[in-house]
Amino acid sequence: SNVKEDNPASLGIRAQSLSVFAYVSVYVMVKVFQAADATDLVTELRRSFDDGVTRGYEWRVTQLKKLLLICDNHEPEIVSALHDDLGKPELESSVYEVALLRNSINLAVKQLKDWMAPDKVAKTSLTTFPASAEIVYEPLGVVLVISAWNYPFLLSIDPVIGAISAGNAVVLKPSELAPASSSLLAKLLEQYLDSSAVRVVEGAVTETTLLLEQKWDKIFYTGSSRIGRIIMMAAAKHLTPVVLELGGKSPVVIDSDTNLKITAKRIIAGKWGCNNGQACISPDYILTTKEFSPKVIDALKQELEAFYGKNPMESKDMSRIVNSNHFDRLSKMLEEKEVSDKIVYGGQKNRDKLKIAPTILVDVPLDSQIMSEEIFGPLLPIITLNNLEECFDVIRSRPKPLAAYLFTQNQKLKERFALTVSAGGIVVNDIAVHLAVPTLPFGGVGESGMGSYHGKFSFDAFSHKKAVLYKSFIGDAAIRYPPYSTGKLRLLKALVNSNILEIFRVILGLS
Amino acid sequence: MEEVVDQSLREMRDTFASGRTRSVKWRKTQLEAIIEMVKDNEDKMCDVLFQDLGKHSTEAFRDELGFVMRSATTALNCLDKWVVPKKSNLPLLFYPSTGKVISEPYGTVLVLSSWNFPISLSLDPLIGAISAGNTVLLKASELSPNASAFLAKTIPSYLDSKAIKVIEGGPDVATILLKHQWDKIFFTGSPRIGKIIMAAAAEHLTPVTLELGGKCPTIVDHHSVSKDMKSVVKRISGGKWGSCSGQACISVDYVLVEKSFASSLIEMLKPMIRSFFGENPKESGCLSRIVNKKHFQRLARLLNDPGVQASIVYGGSMDEEKLYIEPTILLDPPLDSEIMNEEIFGPILPIITLRDIQESIGFIKSKPKPLAIYAFTKDENLKTRILSETSSGSVTFNDVMIQYMCDALPFGGVGESGIGRYHGKYSFECFSHEKAIMEGSLAMDLEARYPPWNSFKLTFLRLAFREAYFKLVLFMLGLKK
Numbered sequence: 001s002n003v004k005e006d007n008p009a010s011l012g013i014r015a016q017s018l019s020v021f022a023y024v025s026v027y028v029m030v031k032v033f034q035a036a037d038a039t040d041l042v043t044e045l046r047r048s049f050d051d052g053v054t055r056g057y058e059w060r061v062t063q064l065k066k067l068l069l070i071c072d073n074h075e076p077e078i079v080s081a082l083h084d085d086l087g088k089p090e091l092e093s094s095v096y097e098v099a100l101l102r103n104s105i106n107l108a109v110k111q112l113k114d115w116m117a118p119d120k121v122a123k124t125s126l127t128t129f130p131a132s133a134e135i136v137y138e139p140l141g142v143v144l145v146i147s148a149w150n151y152p153f154l155l156s157i158d159p160v161i162g163a164i165s166a167g168n169a170v171v172l173k174p175s176e177l178a179p180a181s182s183s184l185l186a187k188l189l190e191q192y193l194d195s196s197a198v199r200v201v202e203g204a205v206t207e208t209t210l211l212l213e214q215k216w217d218k219i220f221y222t223g224s225s226r227i228g229r230i231i232m233m234a235a236a237k238h239l240t241p242v243v244l245e246l247g248g249k250s251p252v253v254i255d256s257d258t259n260l261k262i263t264a265k266r267i268i269a270g271k272w273g274c275n276n277g278q279a280c281i282s283p284d285y286i287l288t289t290k291e292f293s294p295k296v297i298d299a300l301k302q303e304l305e306a307f308y309g310k311n312p313m314e315s316k317d318m319s320r321i322v323n324s325n326h327f328d329r330l331s332k333m334l335e336e337k338e339v340s341d342k343i344v345y346g347g348q349k350n351r352d353k354l355k356i357a358p359t360i361l362v363d364v365p366l367d368s369q370i371m372s373e374e375i376f377g378p379l380l381p382i383i384t385l386n387n388l389e390e391c392f393d394v395i396r397s398r399p400k401p402l403a404a405y406l407f408t409q410n411q412k413l414k415e416r417f418a419l420t421v422s423a424g425g426i427v428v429n430d431i432a433v434h435l436a437v438p439t440l441p442f443g444g445v446g447e448s449g450m451g452s453y454h455g456k457f458s459f460d461a462f463s464h465k466k467a468v469l470y471k472s473f474i475g476d477a478a479i480r481y482p483p484y485s486t487g488k489l490r491l492l493k494a495l496v497n498s499n500i501l502e503i504f505r506v507i508l509g510l511s
Numbered sequence: 512m513e514e515v516v517d518q519s520l521r522e523m524r525d526t527f528a529s530g531r532t533r534s535v536k537w538r539k540t541q542l543e544a545i546i547e548m549v550k551d552n553e554d555k556m557c558d559v560l561f562q563d564l565g566k567h568s569t570e571a572f573r574d575e576l577g578f579v580m581r582s583a584t585t586a587l588n589c590l591d592k593w594v595v596p597k598k599s600n601l602p603l604l605f606y607p608s609t610g611k612v613i614s615e616p617y618g619t620v621l622v623l624s625s626w627n628f629p630i631s632l633s634l635d636p637l638i639g640a641i642s643a644g645n646t647v648l649l650k651a652s653e654l655s656p657n658a659s660a661f662l663a664k665t666i667p668s669y670l671d672s673k674a675i676k677v678i679e680g681g682p683d684v685a686t687i688l689l690k691h692q693w694d695k696i697f698f699t700g701s702p703r704i705g706k707i708i709m710a711a712a713a714e715h716l717t718p719v720t721l722e723l724g725g726k727c728p729t730i731v732d733h734h735s736v737s738k739d740m741k742s743v744v745k746r747i748s749g750g751k752w753g754s755c756s757g758q759a760c761i762s763v764d765y766v767l768v769e770k771s772f773a774s775s776l777i778e779m780l781k782p783m784i785r786s787f788f789g790e791n792p793k794e795s796g797c798l799s800r801i802v803n804k805k806h807f808q809r810l811a812r813l814l815n816d817p818g819v820q821a822s823i824v825y826g827g828s829m830d831e832e833k834l835y836i837e838p839t840i841l842l843d844p845p846l847d848s849e850i851m852n853e854e855i856f857g858p859i860l861p862i863i864t865l866r867d868i869q870e871s872i873g874f875i876k877s878k879p880k881p882l883a884i885y886a887f888t889k890d891e892n893l894k895t896r897i898l899s900e901t902s903s904g905s906v907t908f909n910d911v912m913i914q915y916m917c918d919a920l921p922f923g924g925v926g927e928s929g930i931g932r933y934h935g936k937y938s939f940e941c942f943s944h945e946k947a948i949m950e951g952s953l954a955m956d957l958e959a960r961y962p963p964w965n966s967f968k969l970t971f972l973r974l975a976f977r978e979a980y981f982k983l984v985l986f987m988l989g990l991k992k
Binding site: 078140215236241437438451468469472480488 | 705738
């Protein structure tokens with residue numbers, strides 16, 4: 001009916017409609033993600049994949065370029081979200097998240113044709129002659145990317161870049177511990193990307209568990225070793241291959257022949273300058289000699305003051321601790337008996353502001369909490385050794401870390417370190433930079449993870465490399481087939497050893 | 512048993528920690544020893560394969576002994592090349608840093624092999640593990656007991672027994688082994704057990720390679736290969752019945768062909784089978800037998816399904832005593848029968864007819880991704896469709912099984928057919944951690960890298976990361992804001 005006047009009856013109807021409308025809107029907005037939703041999501045994406053939506057070069061490049069637009073058009077919002085979630089300084093957000101992503105996207109766009117082209121295989125063996133072969137890259141299908149809270153944009157979009165360039169449909173689940181970033185990611189990806197093949201699911205444990213019950217063609221997870229196990233176990237039910245980017249205690253070994261000023265600066269920039277120590281490749285603890293340790297401490301103190309001033313709690317150049325859970329975890333580490341009295345610098349805390357000052361400790365007990373779990377915060381223990389040689393045993397006695405660092409000019413030590421220290425990656429005379437190098441595989445080993453990515457390794461991580469053999473009908477060695485005889489056996493032996501001479505001899509009956 | 516495992520693990524770990532297995536010389540010595548072991552024991556090996564599976568010595572040599580010797584020889588010849596670190600080109604931004612990737616052994620690895628090719632599926636992964644510098648424990652399958660016993664007895668007298676160990680046993684032993692932490696697990700077997708292995712590996716974050724199976728379809732596009740049909744039939748028959756009687760992960764599981772050609776195909780298969788095995792295949796000595804009663808009964812059950820029985824057009828006779836099943840051809844068994852829904856792993860060949868060979872694509876896609884797809888066709892269009900619309904571990908055109916022999920190709924599955932790959936250099940990579948090494952210089956330093964942050968540093972870094980070097984120079988000269 002055409003209600004023109006604001007009489008009470010029409011007002012009543014309008015009020016009712018409005019409230020119904022409001023109720024439905026609210027319901028739709030806060031709709032809880034349930035099991036059926038997870039199934040529907042995967043079904044829909046699988047249909048898109050089967051229809052070939054994601055396979056073509058054009059689609060992949062278009063999506064990648066849209067990701068670039070997100071970086072170009074929304075950097076201030078990204079910086080703002082990261083500041084909300086983590087107190088991340090603008091420079092870190094701009095450089096370590098957005099700029100790195102831009103590079104990653106540009107590289108993928110530039111190289112995609114090359115990456116997608118089959119690899120020719122040089123030789124096939126005489127037994128299979130005549131044949132030619134190649135390796136064809138094909139997408140795995142529908143993949144799941146679960147990312148972490150500390151670099152919420154980088155660790156969400158970088159794997160997605162890999163998934164898309166390899167031609168997959170992808171679901172991204174950002175971390176709920178960085179809610180502003182999670183919600184911005186959901187909004188931007190929905191706005192810019194093809195939602196028939198790329199989707200974001202926000203949520204926490206419940207939603208993640210529901211997602212993990214589905215059958216995925218690959219799961220890419222960044223986070224803790226504890227959850228990594230749960231992910232792999234869920235993946236095992238469907239024989240889903242996984243990449244697990246986990247963490248560990250990345251040691252820094254400092255030799256007395258190093259340039260201490262630069263060493264200290266790089267350690268500080270790599271630790272407190274990267275999300276305030278809350279990074280998977282953060283320098284976790286230092287190993288140096290008893291003799292050299294005082295110099296190391298002095299250098300660190302000096303450079304820390306140069307970077308963050310006399311009152312680091314006031315500095316705007318460091319992220320805060322992500323939340324009170326982690327704050328309490330770190331506080332407890334500091335308060336442990338035999339640890340609290342080893343603080344030589346810093347130690348101040350402010351729970352309201354979720355801040356802990358850059359803190360250095362010396363020779364805490366090796367079995368203390370701070371030396372047993374990944375610190376993931378602004379605390380830096382220094383363990384002193386009688387001689388530097390002992391560092392190998394210390395490192396080897398612990399789970400394999402994601403990164404191991406060494407500062408030295410001693411060529412032999414560098415070689416020995418690179419060869420014998422098992423870690424995801426090794427960096428000599430610098431900290432963390434290998435993360436930004438697209439030509440190096442970035443991943444862990446043992447407790448620090450499995451699989452790798454960055455650059456082409458990301459494309460490979462989300463591809464199946466299918467072996468293709470082209471055979472012709474020319475020549476069919478009777479020796480392949482029953483009935484079997486000694487002559488056939490001899491010829492086979494010769495072929496298997498690719499011994500041309502022997503083959504001819506047998507064929508000519510001379511053997 | 513628990514103690515044996517504990518002690519073995521401890522010894523292998525100590526050996527690895529000593530660094531002995533890292534030396535290329537040690538690895539080559541072990542590889543040479545494997546070749547020697549096979550050469551010295553050829554007859555014994557053929558013997559155990561005959562006892563366990565009724566394999567003819569030629570088949571045993573072709574599929575197992577010869578294969579292992581070639582694999583070890585390749586590794587020997589290529590090892591020096593494989594261990595060389597790979598240099599990585601770093602972007603200019605990182606000058607003068609250098610980067611490379613080193614292949615490092617995982618440590619102490621576990622190889623669980625299967626019963627159908629008990630020698631090659633044990634020794635080939637071993638070759639990979641050793642060339643990569645690991646210590647390794649091998650558990651061969653208890654379903655091929657003679658081969659398993661042979662390996663357990665012979666390997667210690669040829670190889671470094673503090674680094675390479677063999678353990679015998681069944682699921683109970685496997686369970687004990689899986690409780691421990693390994694640095695890598697390599698498993699060949701069924702998807703069902705593969706899931707159990709992966710779940711056990713998850714407890715310790717152990718990376719796995721799972722070589723599983725599936726129903727490998729064979730497409731026969733009779734239009735385009737009519738000239739070579741005899742070859743087609745020979746290759747299919749040889750692949751199906753000539754290799755462990757169809758009990759192979761890459762065996763021809765079923766054939767897809769157009770209805771109009773089905774009977775011709777069958778009429779060509781029959782004499783081919785007879786030419787291989789004579790009138791009485793049971794007595795030919797060239798047909799492997801079924802491995803054990805359990806599998807025999809499984810296959811009998813598949814065949815005894817009434818719908819399946821009705822579809823038998825050749826063969827069908829069985830002898831439980833001798834664990835013999837005749838090479839059998841089925842024509843259009845019901846698509847919902849068990850035999851069309853699980854990996855057959857036996858000498859029964861269903862032929863599924865289609866109206867148009869193009870339908871084979873959809874048919875294959877309706878099933879889990881197999882380890883291999885075979886297609887006999889010269890139709891480029893069909894080849895392209897197969898490659899781009901189906902997914903499988905591998906695709907072979909105009910032959911079957913042979914991709915296994917080509918060690919320049921990675922051998923492995925996807926989806927239900929497996930995770931990871933090996934053969935040739937892929938075996939070396941399978942058992943290696945690719946470790947990135949980056950070295951920076953302490954001589955040069957960029958102030959912009961360090962706090963306190965300001966807008967100069969921000970702009971500098973933005974330009975540097977963009978590799979906008981020209982703009983960067985302008986910026987530093989104050990000529991650009």
